[in-house]
Amino acid sequence: MGGYRFRWDVIPANLEFLLSGLQQTLYISSITLVLAMIGGMIIALLDMSRFLPFRMIGVAWGELIRNTPILVQLLWIYYVLPMALGININAWTALVIGLSVYSSAFIAEAYRAGIQAVPVGHREAARVLGMSSTQTLFRIVLPQAVRMTLPPLAANFVQLIKFSSLGAVISVGEITRRGMELSASIFRPLEVFTFIAIVYFVICWPLAMAIRAWERRLARR
Amino acid sequence: MSTELATPAATKTALIAAEALSKSFGDVQVLSGIDLAIHPQEVVCMIGPSGSGKTTLLRCLALLETPSLGCVRMEGQIISQPDQTRAVKKAAQSMGRDIGMVFQHFNLWPHMTVLQNIIEAPVRVRKTPRAKAVAEAESLLEKVGLSDKRDVYPARLSGGQQQRVAIARALAMRPKVLLFDEATSALDPELKREVLLVMRALAGEGMTMVVVTHEMGFARNVGTRIVFMDEGAIVEEGAPRAFFETPQTDRAKRFLRQFED
Numbered sequence A: 001m002g003g004y005r006f007r008w009d010v011i012p013a014n015l016e017f018l019l020s021g022l023q024q025t026l027y028i029s030s031i032t033l034v035l036a037m038i039g040g041m042i043i044a045l046l047d048m049s050r051f052l053p054f055r056m057i058g059v060a061w062g063e064l065i066r067n068t069p070i071l072v073q074l075l076w077i078y079y080v081l082p083m084a085l086g087i088n089i090n091a092w093t094a095l096v097i098g099l100s101v102y103s104s105a106f107i108a109e110a111y112r113a114g115i116q117a118v119p120v121g122h123r124e125a126a127r128v129l130g131m132s133s134t135q136t137l138f139r140i141v142l143p144q145a146v147r148m149t150l151p152p153l154a155a156n157f158v159q160l161i162k163f164s165s166l167g168a169v170i171s172v173g174e175i176t177r178r179g180m181e182l183s184a185s186i187f188r189p190l191e192v193f194t195f196i197a198i199v200y201f202v203i204c205w206p207l208a209m210a211i212r213a214w215e216r217r218l219a220r221r
Numbered sequence B: 001m002s003t004e005l006a007t008p009a010a011t012k013t014a015l016i017a018a019e020a021l022s023k024s025f026g027d028v029q030v031l032s033g034i035d036l037a038i039h040p041q042e043v044v045c046m047i048g049p050s051g052s053g054k055t056t057l058l059r060c061l062a063l064l065e066t067p068s069l070g071c072v073r074m075e076g077q078i079i080s081q082p083d084q085t086r087a088v089k090k091a092a093q094s095m096g097r098d099i100g101m102v103f104q105h106f107n108l109w110p111h112m113t114v115l116q117n118i119i120e121a122p123v124r125v126r127k128t129p130r131a132k133a134v135a136e137a138e139s140l141l142e143k144v145g146l147s148d149k150r151d152v153y154p155a156r157l158s159g160g161q162q163q164r165v166a167i168a169r170a171l172a173m174r175p176k177v178l179l180f181d182e183a184t185s186a187l188d189p190e191l192k193r194e195v196l197l198v199m200r201a202l203a204g205e206g207m208t209m210v211v212v213t214h215e216m217g218f219a220r221n222v223g224t225r226i227v228f229m230d231e232g233a234i235v236e237e238g239a240p241r242a243f244f245e246t247p248q249t250d251r252a253k254r255f256l257r258q259f260e261d
């Protein structure tokens, strides 16, 4: 790489363009997190249902999502789903749907682990005291499960920030796409993609560290 | 045997009773044909080798396990049987509240303070007005000697303190019978004492208690009846003095020998 002359000034010169992409990235990750939390709840309820067909749907859904690449899922939603349903899905919507569906499978797992982490004895104590199963769920199980679920949810948010870069493939204008566009027009891929990697790192790393500290604290209780 | 085993006729007048109760987990039969009637103000201590089915029997009485055969009656009414019909479930729901239980591992809810643990069931199940439930909880805490821990979370308490809170929580529902499942087994010797003292005081007040325990001193001094179990059956029962001084069966004799110094 001897002789390459870095031109870091291209970054400030195009900062606004790149940061508009970052804004999209964070926007998409946030919306997706909320949708995936709802989707995860549905899958978790299916998984834990007393009704066998529901359980089978929940399990099959989770297995399907966890065992196919997310990029293939995105392409499938973008290209195949509109044809199959005869509707129009723009790239942005396809990305949000794809990431939500993908994350929901993992979030469902986090919910389930959170609920299973509540000792059976806590439920039995409630039952002997005459509390109904609904009261037990909302007063005893969920308040404890939610705390266990928060770190994995935050970890999922970090995943979503990174996976939203896949939107670049179907030309959603998040930060990675903006970088591709910029580098194609000014021929400075080295500066542009280095900057983008740093942006991702600066956001994701502190979050990941915070989550680890948080998990350690939960484990100590 | 020193006393007659409970007959079905006796179970109908009992506060709570197991009647011809058997329990299997899969192929393993844990209880076989248990007849046990508990009358008001009795302190029945269940002892026996570990694995003999004491905890399982207590859990059947607490309606945490469903019998494979036979039934559990409360004041004559069936509250649990293999076929949990609507009528049985309804009886269990209304009468089951009168059964309290104290667990080996306390099972306090860690996200609630001591006070919240105690008032939760009275407020939500008995619909006691909150202020009244709080006042009652405070007097219960005084009774178990933990008034100053009212607003503390369980994780900050010693095992003995947690168990005393668990007893207060059970008492807050004003149970007619209180079941203790090895309530002191998980505690260090010096903490056992404070819990046993509370249990002794309760017995003195006339609380009906069924106590699964390894504390022979407590069984002898506080119990009004000893039930000795082995291999899923009641092998011998009788008054504490008679049982400890002149056990009738070889199995009871062998069991008691291990507590001699």
Ligand SMILES: Nc1ncnc2c1ncn2[C@@H]1O[C@H](COP(=O)(O)OP(=O)(O)O)[C@@H](O)[C@H]1O
Pocket: B025, B028, B030, B048, B049, B050, B051, B052, B053, B054, B055, B056, B057
């Ligand atoms: N949920 C269960 N599933 C299978 N076996 C069980 C279960 N609960 C208890 N057992 C078995 O039942 C037997 C009696 O256990 P338990 O009632 O705890 O005896 P004890 O309280 O006298 O020590 C043991 O052999 C135990 O392994």
